[in-house]
Amino acid sequence: SQQGEEDPQALSIQEGENATMNCSYKTSINNLQWYRQNSGRGLVHLILIRSNEREKHSGRLRVTLDTSKKSSSLLITASRAADTASYFCATDALGGAQKLVFGQGTRLTINP
Amino acid sequence: AAGVIQSPRHLIKEKRETATLKCYPIPRHDTVYWYQQGPGQDPQFLISFYEKMQSDKGSIPDRFSAQQFSDYHSELNMSSLELGDSALYFCASSADRGPGELFFGEGSRLTVL
Numbered sequence: 001s002q003q004g005e006e007d008p009q010a011l012s013i014q015e016g017e018n019a020t021m022n023c024s025y026k027t028s029i030n031n032l033q034w035y036r037q038n039s040g041r042g043l044v045h046l047i048l049i050r051s052n053e054r055e056k057h058s059g060r061l062r063v064t065l066d067t068s069k070k071s072s073s074l075l076i077t078a079s080r081a082a083d084t085a086s087y088f089c090a091t092d093a094l095g096g097a098q099k100l101v102f103g104q105g106t107r108l109t110i111n112p
Numbered sequence: 113a114a115g116v117i118q119s120p121r122h123l124i125k126e127k128r129e130t131a132t133l134k135c136y137p138i139p140r141h142d143t144v145y146w147y148q149q150g151p152g153q154d155p156q157f158l159i160s161f162y163e164k165m166q167s168d169k170g171s172i173p174d175r176f177s178a179q180q181f182s183d184y185h186s187e188l189n190m191s192s193l194e195l196g197d198s199a200l201y202f203c204a205s206s207a208d209r210g211p212g213e214l215f216f217g218e219g220s221r222l223t224v225l
Contacts, residue, residue: 033213042116042202042216043155088154092211098168099145100211102154 005104006089012109019076021106023089024069030092032065033100034074037086046074046087051094079110114138116217118203124223125193133188133220137205143167144186145214146178147202155202161186162209190222198224 007022025032031050035043049056049065049072056063062075072089086107090100117136125131137144143162147155157170161180172178175193180186190197200221204214 031210031212035214035216040200040219040221042218043204043214044216045213048213098143098160098162098209098211099157099170100214101157102147104154 006087006106008106009104010107010109012111013079015079015081015110015112017079019079019083019108019110021074021087021108023072023074023103025072025089025091025101025103026070027091028094029067030094032063032072033090034061034063034072035088035090035102037088037105039086043088076108079108081110081112084108084110116203116205116215118201118217118220120220121218122221122223124225126225127193127195129193129224131190131193131222133190133201133203133222135186135188135203135205135217137184137186137203138207138215141205141207141215142184143206143209143211144180144184145204145206145211146172146186146188147204149200149202149219151199158188160211167209193222193224195224198222 033048034046037043060077065072086105088102088105090102145160146158149155158172160168164180178188200219202219204216
């Protein structure tokens, strides 16, 4: 990957449990975003956290950002079968690069 | 609400042939991005355009070219296709040069035989 690693690469949990996915990146960033992708479909934006923010919430999603460790985590609470998808973090590098660089993604399976 | 439209959705080509993918961004979005995603891989940035000018370039092969037209739609042209070009090609648009939130199309699946 151009950016770094996501951990774990695959995660399987029971419906109702919480799912935590981690992302590491290599460069200093402006923002970090999380996207969701159902198999073979387009990516859908979930949440954006700025480099000067440490935590952000949106519904059942909670994102944290630690710029000193160049890492982020995405927590999905009270998971549902419909949350089954791949989740990618993406960053844009400090300095004005006009692109998002994606991590390798976590394949999340929610078992009913 | 209008979304990003990509065409064709599926494309089958032979080696050494040429393919053209089209992307129609969300109205009033002036930035377009192209990504390539191989099976089980993360999306790889190819190229982006802002106001019809190339704004950034990633790992796009010399065999590929792209442009953004006056109506803001974009086309990705791929020549001398190789087996390894088989992938999902996504177009995304955004309302600012940021990049902030990207809105992705459903992708064009290219299969090279």
